[in-house]
Amino acid sequence: MTRIRFSFARRDALKHISHLDMMRLFQRALRRSELPLAYSEGYNPHLRFNLAAPLPVNVTASEELGEVFFSGTVTPHRFISALSEQLPEGLILTGACSEDYNAPSLPSFVNAALYRAALVAEEGCRVDLSQYRQALERLLAREEILAPRTKKKRKKTYVNVRPYIFEAYFKEPVKDTPLELHMLLQAGSKGGVSPFFVIEQLEKELFCECNYKAHWELHRERLYREHEQFLQPLSEGM
Amino acid sequence: MQTLDSKIKRLLAKVQKPARYVGNEWNARKKDHATAAVKMALAFPDLYEVGMSNQGLKILYDSVNNIPDMLMERVFAPGDDMEELLRAHDMPLFTLESWKPLAAFDLVGFSLQYELSYTNVLNMLDLAKIPLFTEQRDEEDPLVVGGGPCAFNPEPLAPFFDFFILGESEECLPEILAIIKDLKQEAYDRRDLLVRLSEQEGVYVPSQYQPVYRGEKLENLEKKDPRVPAVIKKRLVEDLDSAPYPAAPVIPYIQAIHDRAVVELFRGCSRGCRFCQAGYIFRPVRRRSREKILEIACEQIAKTGYEDLSLASLSSTDYPHLDELIEELDRALSGEQVKCNLPSLRLDSYSIKLADRLHRGKRSNLTFAPEAATERLRRVIKKNISEEEIFSALVDAVEAGWQGFKLYFMIGLPTETEADVEAIVDLCSRIRQYFRRKVGRKISLSVSVSTFVPKAHTPFQWEPQLPLSEVAYRQEIIQQGFKKMPGVDLSWHDAETSFLEAVFARGDRRLAPALERAFSLGCRFDGWTEYFSMPLWRQAFQEAGVKPEDFAQRRFAYNDLLPWDHLDCGIKREIFVREHQKAFSSDDYNQGETI
Numbered sequence: 001m002t003r004i005r006f007s008f009a010r011r012d013a014l015k016h017i018s019h020l021d022m023m024r025l026f027q028r029a030l031r032r033s034e035l036p037l038a039y040s041e042g043y044n045p046h047l048r049f050n051l052a053a054p055l056p057v058n059v060t061a062s063e064e065l066g067e068v069f070f071s072g073t074v075t076p077h078r079f080i081s082a083l084s085e086q087l088p089e090g091l092i093l094t095g096a097c098s099e100d101y102n103a104p105s106l107p108s109f110v111n112a113a114l115y116r117a118a119l120v121a122e123e124g125c126r127v128d129l130s131q132y133r134q135a136l137e138r139l140l141a142r143e144e145i146l147a148p149r150t151k152k153k154r155k156k157t158y159v160n161v162r163p164y165i166f167e168a169y170f171k172e173p174v175k176d177t178p179l180e181l182h183m184l185l186q187a188g189s190k191g192g193v194s195p196f197f198v199i200e201q202l203e204k205e206l207f208c209e210c211n212y213k214a215h216w217e218l219h220r221e222r223l224y225r226e227h228e229q230f231l232q233p234l235s236e237g238m
Numbered sequence: 239m240q241t242l243d244s245k246i247k248r249l250l251a252k253v254q255k256p257a258r259y260v261g262n263e264w265n266a267r268k269k270d271h272a273t274a275a276v277k278m279a280l281a282f283p284d285l286y287e288v289g290m291s292n293q294g295l296k297i298l299y300d301s302v303n304n305i306p307d308m309l310m311e312r313v314f315a316p317g318d319d320m321e322e323l324l325r326a327h328d329m330p331l332f333t334l335e336s337w338k339p340l341a342a343f344d345l346v347g348f349s350l351q352y353e354l355s356y357t358n359v360l361n362m363l364d365l366a367k368i369p370l371f372t373e374q375r376d377e378e379d380p381l382v383v384g385g386g387p388c389a390f391n392p393e394p395l396a397p398f399f400d401f402f403i404l405g406e407s408e409e410c411l412p413e414i415l416a417i418i419k420d421l422k423q424e425a426y427d428r429r430d431l432l433v434r435l436s437e438q439e440g441v442y443v444p445s446q447y448q449p450v451y452r453g454e455k456l457e458n459l460e461k462k463d464p465r466v467p468a469v470i471k472k473r474l475v476e477d478l479d480s481a482p483y484p485a486a487p488v489i490p491y492i493q494a495i496h497d498r499a500v501v502e503l504f505r506g507c508s509r510g511c512r513f514c515q516a517g518y519i520f521r522p523v524r525r526r527s528r529e530k531i532l533e534i535a536c537e538q539i540a541k542t543g544y545e546d547l548s549l550a551s552l553s554s555t556d557y558p559h560l561d562e563l564i565e566e567l568d569r570a571l572s573g574e575q576v577k578c579n580l581p582s583l584r585l586d587s588y589s590i591k592l593a594d595r596l597h598r599g600k601r602s603n604l605t606f607a608p609e610a611a612t613e614r615l616r617r618v619i620k621k622n623i624s625e626e627e628i629f630s631a632l633v634d635a636v637e638a639g640w641q642g643f644k645l646y647f648m649i650g651l652p653t654e655t656e657a658d659v660e661a662i663v664d665l666c667s668r669i670r671q672y673f674r675r676k677v678g679r680k681i682s683l684s685v686s687v688s689t690f691v692p693k694a695h696t697p698f699q700w701e702p703q704l705p706l707s708e709v710a711y712r713q714e715i716i717q718q719g720f721k722k723m724p725g726v727d728l729s730w731h732d733a734e735t736s737f738l739e740a741v742f743a744r745g746d747r748r749l750a751p752a753l754e755r756a757f758s759l760g761c762r763f764d765g766w767t768e769y770f771s772m773p774l775w776r777q778a779f780q781e782a783g784v785k786p787e788d789f790a791q792r793r794f795a796y797n798d799l800l801p802w803d804h805l806d807c808g809i810k811r812e813i814f815v816r817e818h819q820k821a822f823s824s825d826d827y828n829q830g831e832t833i
Contacts (some may be wrong), residue, residue: 012247016256017491025491028264028543031574043598045575058251086543088264214253 002070004079006096007107007235010061013090019054026051026066029086035079036072037126052223052234053110053187056194061220063235067099067106095237111141112224112231114165115195119179121214127179132156132172135205136181139198140168147197161193168198183232187223195220242329246337247817249323257359257492258286259320261312261334264489267303271342274309276344276415278302279333279380282765283358286314291496292486293550294386301408301482308415311335311343315358315424316365318762318769324365331365332445345381347411348399350388352479354735356395359384360757371446372400372736377428381418385411389442390472390519391694391802394742394749396444399596400432404440404805405472406505408482410824416439428474436466442475442491442805443812449801454788456799457748471806472519478505478526486541498546499538499576501531503563507552511609512620512821513651515693516552519807523781528563536570547571547578554580555589561696564595576651582607585623585631594638601639603682606631607646610654611661618653618821625665631780636673642682643669649712650690650704654822662687663719666726684727687716689736693743695807697817700794703740705787709733738764740790746801749789752782 017025027047030037039045048069055061066077076096084093121127139145145165146158164186171180181199186192199216223232265632271277280298282289289295289423302310311333311441316324318651324331331340332483340346348359351682360370368382369375377381384392385403390404403485418431418436425431429445436443441822446466450458461468475481483502504521507516526534535547547567549557550699557563567578578596583589593604612618613625649661666683673681689709692701704712742749754780763769779786794800797816 012586013260013262015490016250016260021257024493025264027545029491029543031543032540039575045599047575058256089262116594215248 001101002072002074003066003067003078003099003101003103004070004074004096005067005099005238006076006078006079006083007238008061008064008066008232009092009094010055010059010064011090011092012060014088015058015060015090018057019031019051019110022051022055023049025088025091029067029083032086033082036070037084037147038069038071039057045218050106053113055195055220056218059115059195059218059220063094063222063233064220065106065234072129075094095235095238100157108189109225109234110223111186111190111226113185113187113192114224115183115185116219116221117181117183117195118197118217118219120180120217121178121216125213127174127214129170129179131206132179132202135202135207138205139202140165145201147193159191161197164191165198184209184224242339244336245327245329246332249327249329252323254317254318254676255286255492257490258314258317258334259334261337263470263491265486266335266488267299267310269309270808271309271336271338273307275307276345276419277309277343278347278415279313279340279343280310281313281340281346281348281359281362283315283355283362284349284352285317285767287492287494288491289349290490291315291350292351293500294342294351295483296487296500297408297482298347298349298411299488302412302415304482305412305415308412313340313362315362315763321361321365321762323710331362331366341368341378341380343380344422345415347383350384350386350392350395352765353739355389355763356742356758357754357761359684360398360754361394361762364757368650370821371397373397373402375428381432385423387515387519390496390515390798390805390807391743391745392442392444393449393801394745394753396747397750399444400428402434402442402444403473404442405807406475407440407473407512410438410440410473410476414441433463433465439471440468447804451748454792456801458799459804469804469806472808474808475505475524475633478502478524479530485534485537485685487538488540489544492650494795496548497544498548499535499542499544501534501538501813502526503531503549503551503554503557505551505558509553510620510817512618512697512817513609513648513690513693514552514707515696516697516810520552520560521808523698525557528559528566531563531607532566532570535567539571539574539576545576547576549578549580551582552581553584555582555584555586555592560592560630561595564592585628587631587634590631590634590638593635601641603642603644604635604640605644605646605683608665609646609648610651610658610667611647612658615651615654615658615661618650619813619818620821629669632669632673634678636679636681642684644684647685647687648690649687649716650709652690652698652701654704654712655710655716659715660719662716663723666720667723670723671727682725682727684729685720686729686731687713688731689733690737691740691743694800694818695805695809695814697814697821699744699800699814700796700798700818702791702793703789706733706737709736717817732767732770735765735767735770737790738772738775741786742789745789748784752779752784752786755779755782759776 038048050067054066055076080093080097119127144160145162147161149157167184169182183195223234225234239439299310304307313333363370368379381400383401384408389402389404421431432443435441446462448460475758504525506520508523511517595665609621673679720726756775759774760780761774
């Protein structure tokens with residue numbers, strides 16, 4: 001019995017699919033790989049497989065994590081070579097390691113995610129950085145940023161997501177590169193906030209009418225776990 | 239200058255389900271446009287999730303792409319958000335594989351599964367910037383071809399299509415494409431090409447035929463060129479074992495309606511239910527051998543990683559020695575954790591036994607289609623099953639652990655009376671009582687009621703559809719009846735969409751202007767309740783000067799020329815006449831009108 005933890009990157013070609021689509025994609029790829037998969041017991045056996053944290057639609061990523069359980073021995077090397085062959089364009093395995101079979105599940109560790117959002121402007125259109133910086137300052141100065149959460153049975157509630165924004169700043173732009181917003185946001189089972197929601201709120205804080213011909217491109221750099229009150233990359237030690 | 243690719247990327251960020259348009263799925267084929275001698279776009283006039291559930295599409299995709307110098311790419315009807323963006327940015331509809339506009343292909347082939355997707359066909363042509371009418375197209379435009387069940391009466395679509403292929407195309411489409419490749423060099427012009435193409439069996443070039451009407455009636459269909467055939471014979475696959483079948487079907491990223499491995503056990507159906515078009519146009523029954531089924535099933539599972547395998551056909555439990563096949567599949571796929579399932583279960587003990595054997599996990603509802611609630615009416619439609627058989631099958635199912643049933647019924651069937659409609663309520667009530675009193679079990683029951691649509695190439699092709707007001711009245715009987723039966727989940731098909739389906743199913747070329755009008759007024763996805771608009775359709779019919787009731791509710795006489803009489807589905811007219819007469823002369827049929 002083996003448990004493998006692996007990391008992967010998601011490129012543009014595959015960024016249009018949802019978390020559930022990713023789950024199905026991986027499970028089918030694993031089933032094609034002919035590795036000795038472990039299934040849950042019961043009437044409807046499920047493949048024992050997890051992704052650390054849902055990756056939103058239209059977001060690329062460099063360092064996502066997942067884990068799989070096997071009924072036999074599988075080395076990280078064999079895992080990577082067998083699964084890589086079954087993955088479509090846009091999905092790349094970047095590493096794998098063996099993991100204690102009885103350790104807690106991967107998603108339970110996730111505490112935060114670092115996003116990079118680039119404001120890509122069309123040719124001949126300039127984006128005013130100072131406007132955005134001021135808007136961000138105003139947004140972060142708020143004590144409360146309410147985000148709607150639709151619970152079951154149409155009951156709409158609001159959650160203050162301001163505490164979930166650990167950090168957000170604009171990177172000093174290098175010549176001709178798009179304006180870039182970095183966001184460290186809480187994620188995982190204790191609650192979180194969508195990077196798209198933060199951007200939406202930021203744009204509401206812009207005083208000028210935002211008529212830029214520009215769009216945001218989002219990328220998730222990495223996931224974090226909490227370790228002795230500090231954030232540590234979830235991939236640490238891999 | 240922005241390339242189409244980068245423009246498309248922008249749009250993808252703005253639509254609700256971008257994965258509908260990106261392609262790049264596992265097992266998708268990306269072939270080189272530069273080296274392909276014939277390029278065809280296979281267009282499915284519904285959303286990706288619907289189209290990717292269609293087995294015919296996957297079979298054709300494979301059969302053409304397996305030929306080295308031919309290429310086939312997919313395109314689906316865009317969702318309303320994507321359509322809006324394409325129009326706002328003046329961008330053409332593009333295929334999934336190469337993101338090329340449809341105009342870059344030699345042919346655009348529409349899969350015609352359902353009459354209510356016709357406005358989507360016109361919309362897709364328009365979005366592709368291909369002229370809507372065959373007469374407006376020139377040498378530069380792709381050939382627009384249609385196939386599928388609706389090609390058996392394509393007359394309402396005639397002015398929009400360059401040609402149709404009648405029948406099963408997995409074997410003949412590559413042949414026809416090869417001929418087109420040669421003709422493109424030889425033919426004098428587009429018209430000449432089409433006429434010469436019509437010499438191929440199964441090819442119907444509607445522009446070469448001129449209907450002549452006298453009053454309301456179709457009097458004649460005149461050939462415009464002596465070379466075109468008077469009757470077009472359907473194409474069919476002789477031997478399923480040697481016919482192309484996808485071993486590695488494309489796996490959608492987003493969940494399609496049917497997202498599983500599918501092996502077709504046999505084509506055609508020998509049951510002969512008189513309302514069922516598929517039961518006639520796919521005749522004769524041709525079986526795939528057990529060895530071939532096993533081979534395809536194993537290969538599909540290995541190449542897709544699917545966890546479900548469907549043993550498909552029009553009536554799967556009719557496959558001989560099905561239990562042995564399932565046994566062998568079990569052995570061959572052991573350890574793969576694959577669940578087999580049988581669609582279209584019949585209401586008999588054998589089917590329940592098989593379902594019991596296949597089904598693992600929670601047993602919620604089993605689905606059956608008795609279609610009619612009285613034995614008399616079931617005899618009229620040739621769904622020959624007695625009430626005793628129904629009850630004993632249901633008892634078997636409950637004993638095997640199922641919690642309830644979903645039952646499909648139709649209203650508006652020929653000879654139906656109010657008593658037959660009330661019998662639907664009555665039958666369901668008796669089923670519930672039977673289980674509560676005799677078996678001591680409460681079962682869940684859901685009932686779905688649709689409206690009968692008479693179809694071309696069936697024994698009921700001469701029959702009118704019930705007028706809308708009468709359908710509404712009968713639906714009311716059912717709704718009132720089930721009101722007194724709490725706990726039964728009742729759903730019914732919108733009568734107006736069934737009406738529209740009937741208009742086109744037995745329609746002729748005089749409907750084409752109304753169709754074009756409806757498209758211009760914004761009708762799309764007419765089969766989807768949330769998009770369907772009867773007021774817009776009424777306006778379209780009115781502006782085109784057509785009375786839709788004249789089509790849905792017309793009764794043909796045996797000696798009338800039918801709009802689809804020049805299309806030969808392989809079944810002799812006498813058989814339809816005989817079946818039609820039998821329906822009305824069933825022993826205990828002694829009410830209603832006769833012809």
